[in-house]
Amino acid sequence: MSGVGIFFFVAIVGLTLYVTYLASKRTNSASEFYTAGGGLTGWQNGIAIAGDYLSAASFLGIAGAIALFGFDGFFFSIGYLVAYLVVLYIVAEPLRNLGRYTLADMIAARFNQKKVRGAAAVSTITIVLFYMIAQLVGAGALIQLLLGIDYWIAVLIVGTMMTIYVLFGGMAATSWVQIIKAVLLMVGTVVISFLVLWKFNFNILGMFSEMKTATAHGEAYLHPGVRYTNGIDTISMMIALVLGTAGLPHILMRFFTVKDAKTARSSVVYATWIVGIFYILTIFLGFGAAAFVGSEQIVAANAAGNMAAPLLAEALGGDLLLSFVSAVAFATILAVVAGLVLSGASAFAHDLYGQIIKKGKVTEKEQMIAARSASIAVSVISIILALGAQNMNVAFLVSLAFCIAASANLPVIIYTIYWKRFSTTGALAAIVTGLVTALILVILSPNLWAADGSMLFTGEPLFPLTNPALVSVPAGFLGGWIGTLVGQRADLKKYAEVDVKATIGLK
Amino acid sequence: MEPIKESGYTREYPYEEISEQNNFKSLKKRKNKFIVGISIFFLTAYLALPILTSYTTILNTPVIGDISLVWIYSFLLFIMTWTLCMIYVKKANGFDKEAEKIKEDAVGEVTR
Numbered sequence A: 001m002s003g004v005g006i007f008f009f010v011a012i013v014g015l016t017l018y019v020t021y022l023a024s025k026r027t028n029s030a031s032e033f034y035t036a037g038g039g040l041t042g043w044q045n046g047i048a049i050a051g052d053y054l055s056a057a058s059f060l061g062i063a064g065a066i067a068l069f070g071f072d073g074f075f076f077s078i079g080y081l082v083a084y085l086v087v088l089y090i091v092a093e094p095l096r097n098l099g100r101y102t103l104a105d106m107i108a109a110r111f112n113q114k115k116v117r118g119a120a121a122v123s124t125i126t127i128v129l130f131y132m133i134a135q136l137v138g139a140g141a142l143i144q145l146l147l148g149i150d151y152w153i154a155v156l157i158v159g160t161m162m163t164i165y166v167l168f169g170g171m172a173a174t175s176w177v178q179i180i181k182a183v184l185l186m187v188g189t190v191v192i193s194f195l196v197l198w199k200f201n202f203n204i205l206g207m208f209s210e211m212k213t214a215t216a217h218g219e220a221y222l223h224p225g226v227r228y229t230n231g232i233d234t235i236s237m238m239i240a241l242v243l244g245t246a247g248l249p250h251i252l253m254r255f256f257t258v259k260d261a262k263t264a265r266s267s268v269v270y271a272t273w274i275v276g277i278f279y280i281l282t283i284f285l286g287f288g289a290a291a292f293v294g295s296e297q298i299v300a301a302n303a304a305g306n307m308a309a310p311l312l313a314e315a316l317g318g319d320l321l322l323s324f325v326s327a328v329a330f331a332t333i334l335a336v337v338a339g340l341v342l343s344g345a346s347a348f349a350h351d352l353y354g355q356i357i358k359k360g361k362v363t364e365k366e367q368m369i370a371a372r373s374a375s376i377a378v379s380v381i382s383i384i385l386a387l388g389a390q391n392m393n394v395a396f397l398v399s400l401a402f403c404i405a406a407s408a409n410l411p412v413i414i415y416t417i418y419w420k421r422f423s424t425t426g427a428l429a430a431i432v433t434g435l436v437t438a439l440i441l442v443i444l445s446p447n448l449w450a451a452d453g454s455m456l457f458t459g460e461p462l463f464p465l466t467n468p469a470l471v472s473v474p475a476g477f478l479g480g481w482i483g484t485l486v487g488q489r490a491d492l493k494k495y496a497e498v499d500v501k502a503t504i505g506l507k
Numbered sequence B: 001m002e003p004i005k006e007s008g009y010t011r012e013y014p015y016e017e018i019s020e021q022n023n024f025k026s027l028k029k030r031k032n033k034f035i036v037g038i039s040i041f042f043l044t045a046y047l048a049l050p051i052l053t054s055y056t057t058i059l060n061t062p063v064i065g066d067i068s069l070v071w072i073y074s075f076l077l078f079i080m081t082w083t084l085c086m087i088y089v090k091k092a093n094g095f096d097k098e099a100e101k102i103k104e105d106a107v108g109e110v111t112r
Helices: A003-026 A030-038 A042-053 A056-069 A071-098 A104-107 A114-149 A151-198 A203-212 A218-222 A231-247 A249-256 A263-293 A295-301 A310-356 A366-386 A394-418 A425-445 A469-486 A491-505 B015-020 B022-055 B069-111
Strands: B062-064
Touching: A003 A151, A003 A310, A030 A151, A030 A249, A030 A295, A030 A366, A042 A071, A042 A151, A042 A249, A042 A263, A042 A310, A042 A469, A056 A071, A056 A114, A056 A263, A056 A295, A056 A310, A071 A104, A071 A231, A071 A263, A071 A394, A071 A491, A071 B022, A071 B069, A104 A114, A104 A310, A114 A151, A114 A366, A114 A394, A114 A425, A151 A203, A151 A310, A151 A366, A203 A263, A203 A366, A203 B069, A218 A425, A231 A249, A231 A469, A231 B022, A249 A310, A249 A394, A263 A295, A263 A310, A263 B069, A295 A310, A310 A366, A310 B022, A394 A425, A394 A469, A394 A491, A491 B015, A491 B022, A491 B062, A491 B069, B022 B069, B062 B069
Parallel strands: none
Antiparallel strands: none
């Protein structure tokens, strides 16, 4: 690795550690730890939300997918962006009004029973673990490629860094790492897109025309259907993307970090512009990589196409731009996994320990100890799992996380807020049915089974869809409905309280 | 089961009474109508994309030069997201004012 490259890495690591040091001086209460004391401003939280969206999967994954499969790769950009509306319109505000740190808080505001809170916490932890393993495995493989160090060392470096940010700086440090990374990522993406456009003489029409002949797919490259040929599977994947994002714990947690609903909304406006512009630019990243690097070289570096953006940076801007983009990719991974550790730790320390085991009777000091211990536990468990999962298909883990988020979290959220007769049994049934259905269907799906032995198990998959959201999301809704019919009657007095709180934000 | 009591977190308001008030009911009705209506709209517009691309070739029609309808449709989904996002903020800030009024009345009653 060149001197410039080392400089960028050291600069980014140094800057994030400095920010963590500053944040650590303030982080001495549970509220500071989980939500930065609700003290972020609209634009700060907006950039941080954008940062949470712009994960390595977005930057490296989508650029690679568009480079290799044309329009079909762009499906992801559309799905992640529109998911914003689900978050904003359906989830964000009631969540803020009813909860304090976690999703389980919100559901427990209506069904204050250990088993309901416990089930919500378990689904959060399951999502966090799968998503985290996916990020860490991807990170390990990527850093191995970028820096030429061993997989296990790469995982340990990322794992140690994320633990340091969260342990010492809590949400404040995690947010600032996210803000730094989001700004750098936008700068990098704009620069590369500008260079790509320059190469096409700033003629977007001309770029599309050239892309017709630039790849082996010919004209089909510009049309959908290069990669996704099964209609039902494509629709199912799009459902998981749009509904799953709204159930991801680290995204939901962001809405607790500002002081009021108005600030939360303004942060979403900032985030939507940043994220939307970024996703439009993924077209230039993808087309550029296809035209100026070529699919053979991209696949040779990484079969899933994850190296498309770094290779494009090298082709356009030489070692300097490659180093910058690699360092930014590294920062992107760090920021997202730190957010995941924090949301996993909140489910462990706040929900399971603080509210269920100690029944809410915990001192501030005990809460901090629990939060920090849980952060270490979540980090260590995911590092160990990631070390063992080196050869697992990352896309499968991500699709599983999204599917569980959409199936286990979204039905219970919607019922809790909008359905008067929804009962405790229904809440429990909705979470468990969604979670179990998503898990079982993924285990039986083509993600793990292939007749030709190319997957983990050899044999015909029992469930045909790669992404089971089309079945598992309705299953979650159905479970909640049946549970409500068979269980005890709903507590209407409690619903009146939840209804009033969710609608007008009375606390 | 005991409700969770934490200082400054759970306060008792006459929730049932508020939920029966006309101004609350009217606010809730308009809020839900807005949210449900727009949500159905954008989810339909969104899911129409994979349905159209999977079962028809209509979106392959070129519109501007070699840019086909599917790219235009996708771009419109981006415009839709930005627009609906700003509409939400505007509308919700309006709802806030009414919510504030209901809240003030309720808090006033409790402290009286």
